[in-house]
Amino acid sequence: MAQHSNKLAKIQAVTANRLLDGHVVYFTAEGQWSDWVDDVVLADGKEEADALLAKALPSVETRHIVDPYLFEVDQEDGKMVPKSVREKIRMAGPTIRLDLGKQAAVRS
Amino acid sequence: MYRYDQFDHKLVTERVNQFRGQVSRRMSGEMTEDEFKPLRLMNGVYLQLHAYMLRVAVPYGTLSSVQMHKLADIATKYDKGYGHFTTRQNLQYNWPALEDLPKILDELAEVEMHAIQTSGNCIRNVTADQYAGAAADEIDDPRIWSEIIRQWSTFHPEFTFLPRKFKFAVTGCSNDRAAIRVHDIGIELVRGKDGDVAFDIHVGGGQGRTPMIAKLIGEAISREDLLAYLEATLRVYNMSGRRDHLYKSRIKILVHDIGAEEMKRLVEEEFALVKKQGVLQLPQEEVDRIRAYFAAPDFETLDAECPELDAAMASNKRFAAWVNTNTAQHKQAGYTIANISLKPIGGVAGDASDAQMHVVADVAEKYSFSEIRVTHEQNLVLAHVKKSDLLALWETLEANGMGTPNLGLITDQIVCPGLDYCALANARSIPIGQEITERFADLDRQHNIGELKLKISGCINACGHHHVGHIGILGVDKKGTEYYQVTLGGSADEITSVGKIVGRAFTEHEIVDAIETIVEVYLDLRESPDERFLDAYRRVGIAPFKEKLYADN
Amino acid sequence: MPIIKKGEWVSDEWISVDDETDLPVEGDVLVSLTRYQENAAALTARAGKLGVRLEASEPPEAIADVVGSFDLITVDFPAFKDGRGYSYARLLRERFGYTGELRAVGNVLRDQLSLMWRCGFDAFHVNQSITPEVFAESIGELSIAYQPTGVTKDTVMNARHK
Numbered sequence: 146m147a148q149h150s151n152k153l154a155k156i157q158a159v160t161a162n163r164l165l166d167g168h169v170v171y172f173t174a175e176g177q178w179s180d181w182v183d184d185v186v187l188a189d190g191k192e193e194a195d196a197l198l199a200k201a202l203p204s205v206e207t208r209h210i211v212d213p214y215l216f217e218v219d220q221e222d223g224k225m226v227p228k229s230v231r232e233k234i235r236m237a238g239p240t241i242r243l244d245l246g247k248q249a250a251v252r253s
Numbered sequence: 254m255y256r257y258d259q260f261d262h263k264l265v266t267e268r269v270n271q272f273r274g275q276v277s278r279r280m281s282g283e284m285t286e287d288e289f290k291p292l293r294l295m296n297g298v299y300l301q302l303h304a305y306m307l308r309v310a311v312p313y314g315t316l317s318s319v320q321m322h323k324l325a326d327i328a329t330k331y332d333k334g335y336g337h338f339t340t341r342q343n344l345q346y347n348w349p350a351l352e353d354l355p356k357i358l359d360e361l362a363e364v365e366m367h368a369i370q371t372s373g374n375c376i377r378n379v380t381a382d383q384y385a386g387a388a389a390d391e392i393d394d395p396r397i398w399s400e401i402i403r404q405w406s407t408f409h410p411e412f413t414f415l416p417r418k419f420k421f422a423v424t425g426c427s428n429d430r431a432a433i434r435v436h437d438i439g440i441e442l443v444r445g446k447d448g449d450v451a452f453d454i455h456v457g458g459g460q461g462r463t464p465m466i467a468k469l470i471g472e473a474i475s476r477e478d479l480l481a482y483l484e485a486t487l488r489v490y491n492m493s494g495r496r497d498h499l500y501k502s503r504i505k506i507l508v509h510d511i512g513a514e515e516m517k518r519l520v521e522e523e524f525a526l527v528k529k530q531g532v533l534q535l536p537q538e539e540v541d542r543i544r545a546y547f548a549a550p551d552f553e554t555l556d557a558e559c560p561e562l563d564a565a566m567a568s569n570k571r572f573a574a575w576v577n578t579n580t581a582q583h584k585q586a587g588y589t590i591a592n593i594s595l596k597p598i599g600g601v602a603g604d605a606s607d608a609q610m611h612v613v614a615d616v617a618e619k620y621s622f623s624e625i626r627v628t629h630e631q632n633l634v635l636a637h638v639k640k641s642d643l644l645a646l647w648e649t650l651e652a653n654g655m656g657t658p659n660l661g662l663i664t665d666q667i668v669c670p671g672l673d674y675c676a677l678a679n680a681r682s683i684p685i686g687q688e689i690t691e692r693f694a695d696l697d698r699q700h701n702i703g704e705l706k707l708k709i710s711g712c713i714n715a716c717g718h719h720h721v722g723h724i725g726i727l728g729v730d731k732k733g734t735e736y737y738q739v740t741l742g743g744s745a746d747e748i749t750s751v752g753k754i755v756g757r758a759f760t761e762h763e764i765v766d767a768i769e770t771i772v773e774v775y776l777d778l779r780e781s782p783d784e785r786f787l788d789a790y791r792r793v794g795i796a797p798f799k800e801k802l803y804a805d806n
Numbered sequence: 807m808p809i810i811k812k813g814e815w816v817s818d819e820w821i822s823v824d825d826e827t828d829l830p831v832e833g834d835v836l837v838s839l840t841r842y843q844e845n846a847a848a849l850t851a852r853a854g855k856l857g858v859r860l861e862a863s864e865p866p867e868a869i870a871d872v873v874g875s876f877d878l879i880t881v882d883f884p885a886f887k888d889g890r891g892y893s894y895a896r897l898l899r900e901r902f903g904y905t906g907e908l909r910a911v912g913n914v915l916r917d918q919l920s921l922m923w924r925c926g927f928d929a930f931h932v933n934q935s936i937t938p939e940v941f942a943e944s945i946g947e948l949s950i951a952y953q954p955t956g957v958t959k960d961t962v963m964n965a966r967h968k
């Protein structure tokens with residue numbers, strides 16, 4: 146799973162999968178895990194990113210999530226948009242089944 | 254087909270309880286993810302992009318109607334109403350929750366199914382020729398021997414932490430429909446000296462990063478020695494296979510590094526010692542016991558000719574096309590083998606909805622002795638259908654999106670899950686496959702092109718068999734963007750070959766045009782409509798394709 | 807770390823000696839394969855029992871003819887995913903006829919115990935969480951086997967064709 150980490154990445158956030166159901170989650174400013182990418186807290190530059198990932202790690206111990214990692218984000222019109230195709234697909238769901246995954250759910 | 258006895262039942266039930274314990278120890282924190290991962294994998298549980306994935310074993314691709322109904326019910330109850338039939342003849346669910354897995358396994362166990370050894374560095378589910386027991390050309394039914402191997406390999410304590418995964422395929426005849434030469438061990442049934450069934454053991458094939466064609470190591474191994482020979486081979490691999498590098502740890506690398514001759518020597522030396530111990534000899538009673546389960550069903554005595562069928566074909570062009578492409582010759586007069594295409598134009602190769610699974614279970618019950626096969630090309634088979642029932646069968650299939658007459662044609666592709674689901678993927682596979690089927694949707698055009706095996710993988714792991722596609726497509730990642738590399742001339746039958754890369758990779762927007770160009774070049778240069786794509790390619794080589802594809806550069 | 811032998815906690819009386827240290831005059835000693843090969847005569851002549859440590863990279867063929875000299879053989883699992891030791895155990899027990907203590911050491915985890923047991927290990931270097939109760943539970947999870955390995959003589963095949 147090397148392809149989504151990028152040494153030159155500037156703005157990054159932390160994502161993982163939830164232990165219980167495996168669903169994609171994002172690390173928030175409150176130190177919580179949200180289902181929605183819009184809730185991510187951003188880190189600017191390598192130092193901030195490393196610090197952010199370190200802050201997320203205890204959730205592995207508490208068995209909330211597995212395999213947290215950093216990914217690169219852009220902001221377009223105030224919306225968070227991951228840079229890689231992979232993260233765009235994780236954020237939304239399979240591109241060939243628009244009826245499934247987060248893209249099909251309505252945020253309550 | 255095989256039915257569990259009390260011992261098989263007991264073991265599967267105990268295994269579910271063992272896994273239930275493992276899941277609960279993971280959830281309670283007694284186990285870390287690193288410790289849990291190999292355990293969950295050994296029971297077919299992956300973590301993909303969006304959720305967990307459960308891979309259910311369909312041993313040698315054989316299912317009963319009752320089992321198929323159960324697979325459908327599980328899809329409805331615990332998943333999102335569909336499943337994915339894979340090139341390893343298994344079924345995958347893409348959305349189960351961790352905590353539901355023990356319950357799903359309980360339900361599977363009710364119908365004699367499980368997820369045992371569908372992943373992990375152990376001996377995986379054994380695959381076999383989907384026409385077993387029906388093909389006119391087979392020496393013996395490969396399912397008998399696959400079941401024997403299944404039992405020997407299940408929870409084998411010595412071979413649970415091999416250097417890497419280990420895949421078996423078995424074919425009952427020299428016409429290889431099970432791609433045995435690209436498996437860690439491929440077994441071909443042959444006639445031994447005494448006229449009894451014997452086994453040619455091909456070792457060290459595989460795909461992935463370094464595709465290799467298996468070498469014939471064991472020749473005409475006898476029935477009683479089969480398991481001893483396999484155990485010897487596995488032991489040599491377990492003790493000598495590399496463990497220092499993930500990409501170098503398959504048995505194919507060992508065979509390649511030491512050479513087929515040396516491998517044969519090591520295996521035979523070990524085999525002689527295992528044989529001397531004598532405990533692994535396969536008794537005739539056990540073979541007979543298992544053989545009885547695979548006895549031919551009660552065929553009716555019928556005429557080989559079926560005028561009703563001829564009439565139906567004459568009046569319905571699409572049905573006639575389906576009979577021509579999707580059925581194969583049966584050994585019993587008046588019967589035929591019917592292939593159910595899971596490749597509708599624009600569909601997801603290998604996916605079936607819960608409703609479709611129920612339909613297949615029903616038609617199998619009605620027309621084919623309640624038995625279904627899954628093929629490594631991601632289709633389904635009803636092995637014993639009366640010719641006079643074909644029209645009714647096809648009409649039901651057609652009404653449910655499974656009557657496409659495209660077996661072996663360009664729209665009948667093997668496609669891995671790719672970046673739409675898979676955490677290891679570089680690029681998406683499914684949408685590329687869909688676009689190609691749409692481009693070639695016209696049936697007359699497909700039939701004019703003839704047999705063409707197109708196979709797509711979303712990364713070099715090659716789950717979509719791209720190396721052995723007549724046309725192979727491999728997804729690659731260039732700085733977060735998807736690209737597609739094309740190979741030509743691969744094949745996975747008795748003359749197995751690995752495809753050659755045609756040139757620089759194509760973008761998502763170029764790839765379908767590139768495939769069309771390749772097909773056009775072939776149509777131009779073939780000597781006659783009978784010259785298949787692969788034959789033409791083998792005659793002319795890669796140059797004419799390259800020239801046309803990169804003409805503008 | 808405790809040792810579980812035949813299902814019970816036992817204390818480890820063995821003195822593990824590295825290759826540079828002089829042998830103690832008394833007591834049961836456990837040495838590396840290299841040291842055994844270099845000093846076989848002296849080691850066997852010593853009073854006290856002798857044990858040998860096999861690393862994962864040391865197949866037991868090296869001691870095939872002399873297994874009778876040992877009362878303990880330890881086989882190392884450097885990582886639980888490294889399964890070479892399973893083959894070593896079967897060879898020692900089933901082919902070379904070793905009957906002394908066969909101890910799994912290294913990364914020995916609960917969910918591997920039953921596999922090791924079935925290959926012929928009878929002692930396990932484990933962490934505290936593996937009590938004799940946990941051990942018994944782990945070994946008992948699968949009550950019958952398809953394969954004749956190690957100590958398993960009760961195979962499905964034998965039960966079917968009695």
Ligand code: HEM
Pocket residue numbers: 299301306338339340341345417420458459460461462500503668669670674675676677714715716717718
């Ligand atoms: C989605 C999760 C999957 C993951 C993580 C995965 C992982 C892998 C990996 C790592 C390899 C390369 C092994 C090697 O070269 O040593 C591989 C090969 C392979 N996989 Fe998958 N795979 C997945 C899905 C599938 C599916 C859906 C199929 C069946 C359609 C499949 C069938 C195969 C086959 C046939 C090979 C190549 C043959 C070989 O083992 O050499 N895999 N897979």
Ligand code: SF4
Pocket residue numbers: 669670671672675676677678679710711712713714715716717
């Ligand atoms: S080939 Fe690669 S992308 Fe496709 S399923 Fe296998 S691992 Fe995933």
